[in-house]
Amino acid sequence: MSVTDELLANAERYAAGFDQGGLALPPARRLAVVACMDARLNPYKILGLREGDAHIIRNAGGVITADERRSLAISQRLLGTREIILIHHTDCGMLTFTDDEFKADIQCDTGLRPDWAAEAFPDLEEDVLQSIGRILADPFIPHKHSVRGFVYEIETGRLREVKR
Amino acid sequence: MSVTDELLANAERYAAGFDQGGLALPPARRLAVVACMDARLNPYKILGLREGDAHIIRNAGGVITADERRSLAISQRLLGTREIILIHHTDCGMLTFTDDEFKADIQCDTGLRPDWAAEAFPDLEEDVLQSIGRILADPFIPHKHSVRGFVYEIETGRLREVKR
Numbered sequence: 001m002s003v004t005d006e007l008l009a010n011a012e013r014y015a016a017g018f019d020q021g022g023l024a025l026p027p028a029r030r031l032a033v034v035a036c037m038d039a040r041l042n043p044y045k046i047l048g049l050r051e052g053d054a055h056i057i058r059n060a061g062g063v064i065t066a067d068e069r070r071s072l073a074i075s076q077r078l079l080g081t082r083e084i085i086l087i088h089h090t091d092c093g094m095l096t097f098t099d100d101e102f103k104a105d106i107q108c109d110t111g112l113r114p115d116w117a118a119e120a121f122p123d124l125e126e127d128v129l130q131s132i133g134r135i136l137a138d139p140f141i142p143h144k145h146s147v148r149g150f151v152y153e154i155e156t157g158r159l160r161e162v163k164r
Numbered sequence: 165m166s167v168t169d170e171l172l173a174n175a176e177r178y179a180a181g182f183d184q185g186g187l188a189l190p191p192a193r194r195l196a197v198v199a200c201m202d203a204r205l206n207p208y209k210i211l212g213l214r215e216g217d218a219h220i221i222r223n224a225g226g227v228i229t230a231d232e233r234r235s236l237a238i239s240q241r242l243l244g245t246r247e248i249i250l251i252h253h254t255d256c257g258m259l260t261f262t263d264d265e266f267k268a269d270i271q272c273d274t275g276l277r278p279d280w281a282a283e284a285f286p287d288l289e290e291d292v293l294q295s296i297g298r299i300l301a302d303p304f305i306p307h308k309h310s311v312r313g314f315v316y317e318i319e320t321g322r323l324r325e326v327k328r
Contacts (some may be wrong), residue, residue, distance in 0.1 A: 002310055003193045004247050010212025011310045011323040018321025020204065025255060027203040029167045037219040037235055039191040040184065042208060048174025051209075055201040060235040066280045067231035071224040073200055073270070079257055083168050091189060095245055106237070112303050116230045118238065126260065139276050146166055157182025159175040 023052035025079065031055070032075040032102075034131070035087040036062035040154050042088065053067055055081055061094040063119045063127065064134040073128055073140040083146040084135060088128050091154045094120050128162040186243035189243065196239045198295070199251040200226035200258075204318050205278070207251065219245055225258040226251055227283045227291065229300040237304040247310040248299060250294050255318045258284050288315055292326040 033084040043048050043056055044047060055075045064086075075081045099118040107113040121126055121127035128149035135147050149162045195218040200205050207213060207220055219239045221232055228250075239245045263282040273276045285291035294314035299311050313326045 002247060003195050004249055004310055004312055007193075007195075007211040007213070007249070008323065008325075011210050012264070014210050014212065015317075015321040015323065020321065021319055023204045023318070025202075025204075025257060029171075030199070031167050031171075036216050037196070037221050037239065038187045038189075039216050039218055039220075040189075042215050044206060044208060045215075046175050046178050047171040048178065051206050052203050054203055055224075056203075056222050057201045057224075058220050059231055060219075060221075060238040065231045065234075067223055067229045070229075070278070070280045070282060073278070074224040074257065074266075075201065077270070078261065078266070083166060085168055085171070093189060093238065097242065102238075102242070106241070106304055109306075110303050114234070114237070116234045118234060140270055140278050142273075146168055148168055153179075154187070155185055157184065157245050158177040159172065159179065161172075 017050055020051045027052065027054045027079065027081055029053040030082045031085065032057060032072055032081045033085045033087065034062055034064065034068055036060070036089055036092060038089055038092065041087065041089050046152060046159060055147055061092065061119050061121065061127070062131065064131040065119065067100055069138045069141060072135065076143050078140060082143045086149040087152050088124055089152040090124065091123065095122065095124065107128050109124060125162045129164060169288055177206060184215045191216065191218045191243065193217045194244055194246045195249065196221060197237055197249045197251065198226055198228065198232055199226070200253055200256060202253055202256065205251065205253050205316055210316060210323060219243070225256065225283050225285065225291070228295040228296065229283065233302050233305060236299065240305060240307050241257045246307045250295050250313040251316050252288055253318055254288065255315040256288065259286065259288065289326045293328060
């Protein structure tokens with residue numbers, strides 16, 4: 001049995017006890033969170049978010065690329081969110097390699113070099129600031145009065161703000 | 165007080181009760197989930213996932229663009245995941261507009277036309293299959309034996325598989 005099959009049994013149990021119907025499409029807290037995909041980082045629990053509260057956008061590193069800017073533009077322009085929280089974290093996989101190495105390995109394996117940046121970074125705090133900066137520089141995200149960035153400490157559960 | 169400030173108080177409570185230290189960086193279930201950012205869709209609860217289990221990748225629509233292919237390549241090649249679960253959902257914001265309309269509105273507002281596709285879609289099931297297809301066609305994601313796509317029903321809590 002695959003992991004997917006196991007989890008589908010969980011999904012049936014979830015549906016059987018479901019009582020969250022009737023929530024509105026626009027997020028109640030008017031918030032979008034951009035976080036790393038890391039398995040140990042659960043934005044619902046860390047921030048105390050409930051179903052219906054916030055858009056959750058996640059990728060490798062919690063970085064800001066064109067797709068996050070697309071998602072944030074849709075989130076703010078069509079669905080009314082106003083604040084943005086960015087979350088990177090300690091012990092992140094993105095600290096363990098460089099773009100050049102990773103892309104050379106892939107080229108060696110497949111014969112092709114990826115046409116995207118891997119977005120690895122050597123410094124966590126600097127990359128949080130880089131991500132904030134990319135949002136502030138984006139012409140299509142209208143609401144920028146509250147764009148705040150954090151490092152989540154995998155070891156302690158603490159969320160620590162990063163400021164210039 | 166901003167919503168962000170309120171949630172930071174939650175984060176302090178989370179840290180005070182934190183007992184998840186010592187989890188490994190590679191996801192224990194060797195799974196990556198790609199889901200819509202929608203506020204009402206909580207992949208942890210739906211799939212019964214716990215901290216440490218799976219990478220969670222999310223964006224507007226749960227679609228597959230270059231950034232999701234980047235995240236999946238990192239997830240599989242550097243962090244050992246093997247299965248992929250895609251989740252779209254009913255009552256999705258992406259069903260309510262077209263790329264052309266949205267980008268024309270933005271151009272009207274800012275004077276600039278976004279250089280990205282908005283990735284709106286008129287048919288939920290077709291877009292799940294489109295997303296699966298983009299993963300299967302990607303040369304940099306190595307493990308494709310279990311790439312399965314689902315529609316989550318916001319109204320009932322049910323997860324329904326989409327197959328060609």
